[in-house]
Amino acid sequence: MAEPDIFYILGNRVRRDLLSHLTCTECYFSFLSSKVSVSSTAVAKHLKIMEREGILKSYEREGPFIGPARKYYDINIAKTYVVTITPNIFWYRGLDLKEGPGGPIESQEEPKTLGEMILAFRNLSEELERVLKTLQRIEGKRDRLMAMIKDTYLKEIGDMTQLAILHYILLNGLATVEELSDRLNLKEREVLAKASELDRFVPLRIKDGVITIDDERLKAKLGEKNAGED
Numbered sequence: 001m002a003e004p005d006i007f008y009i010l011g012n013r014v015r016r017d018l019l020s021h022l023t024c025t026e027c028y029f030s031f032l033s034s035k036v037s038v039s040s041t042a043v044a045k046h047l048k049i050m051e052r053e054g055i056l057k058s059y060e061r062e063g064p065f066i067g068p069a070r071k072y073y074d075i076n077i078a079k080t081y082v083v084t085i086t087p088n089i090f091w092y093r094g095l096d097l098k099e100g101p102g103g104p105i106e107s108q109e110e111p112k113t114l115g116e117m118i119l120a121f122r123n124l125s126e127e128l129e130r131v132l133k134t135l136q137r138i139e140g141k142r143d144r145l146m147a148m149i150k151d152t153y154l155k156e157i158g159d160m161t162q163l164a165i166l167h168y169i170l171l172n173g174l175a176t177v178e179e180l181s182d183r184l185n186l187k188e189r190e191v192l193a194k195a196s197e198l199d200r201f202v203p204l205r206i207k208d209g210v211i212t213i214d215d216e217r218l219k220a221k222l223g224e225k226n227a228g229e230d
Contacts, residue, residue, distance in 0.1 A: 003094065004053040006081055014038055015046050019075065022056070028070040047073060084139045088146035091171045146170070153201075162198040165191070165211070169204075174212040 009015055017036050021027055032047070033040040050056040057076040060069040083092035111117040149170070153163045164184055169175050177195075181188045195204060195211050203217035 002054075004055050004077065006055075006079075006094065009050060009053060009055055012046065014042065015050060018043070018046060018050070019055075022073060022075050026072055026074065028072045030070075032073065082135070084143075086139075086143045088143050088150065089139070089171060157201055159194075159197065161186070161194050162201075165195055165198055166202055169211060169213060174210055177209045177211065180211070 009019075014036055018032055021032060021035050029040075029044070029047070033043045036043060047056060047058075051058055051073075054076060056073050058071055058073050060071050062069050078097040080095045080097060081092060082095065084090070111120045146167070150163060150167070153166065154160070157163070161184060165175070165180060168180065168183065177188050177191050180186070180191045180195075184191065186194070192206070195206055198204060199206070203214040203221060205212045205214040
């Protein structure tokens with residue numbers, strides 16, 4: 001299944017409220033409808049959108065009393081989304097919590113009682129706050145560096161298309177010629193020509209339609225420059 005359009009999903013307050021309720025308890029349609037201030041028709045539409053995007057799954061279950069089965073909804077993903085939006089950076093990534101590198105954070109002992117579980121959760125929440133503060137510092141520094149890169153490149157080189165290619169590669173780690181062609185509205189041969197020009201100033205690795213920064217050549221180039229200055 002394709003990656004869900006999480007910005008579209010979270011861009012609506014009702015959908016955010018529905019997701020919040022769904023994380024608290026299992027919910028059937030009429031329960032969800034009673035918890036938000038829109039019509040049941042609107043709730044059904046929002047649930048259908050989220051199920052279509054793969055955010056939710058639904059199932060039917062018999063109730064404790066005689067009557068028709070109820071339709072229940074459950075969240076179908078486990079992800080953390082990180083996003084940065086500044087005048088210099090628009091970057092985001094979805095991190096799969098089921099398949100994260102290194103697996104789950106291990107504690108010395110698995111909590112067994114409700115109190116131990118609550119304490120473990122609060123401890124991890126404190127750790128998360130520390131991680132977020134570190135992320136805040138890193139993204140602040142990256143934003144300032146990107147502003148300096150843009151300003152310096154335009155002053156020294158002055159080519160906006162080359163800068164756009166560099167900007168995209170720096171934020172995404174790499175870029176294909178095809179996606180740069182779509183993003184910049186250029187033919188692929190024009191992208192390759194601009195990338196070759198950019199390579200004169202910022203060493204690139206261009207292979208099999210993929211463009212990345214060539215870190216080894218960049219470090220060697222900086223080493224030669226520093227040796228020349230000495």
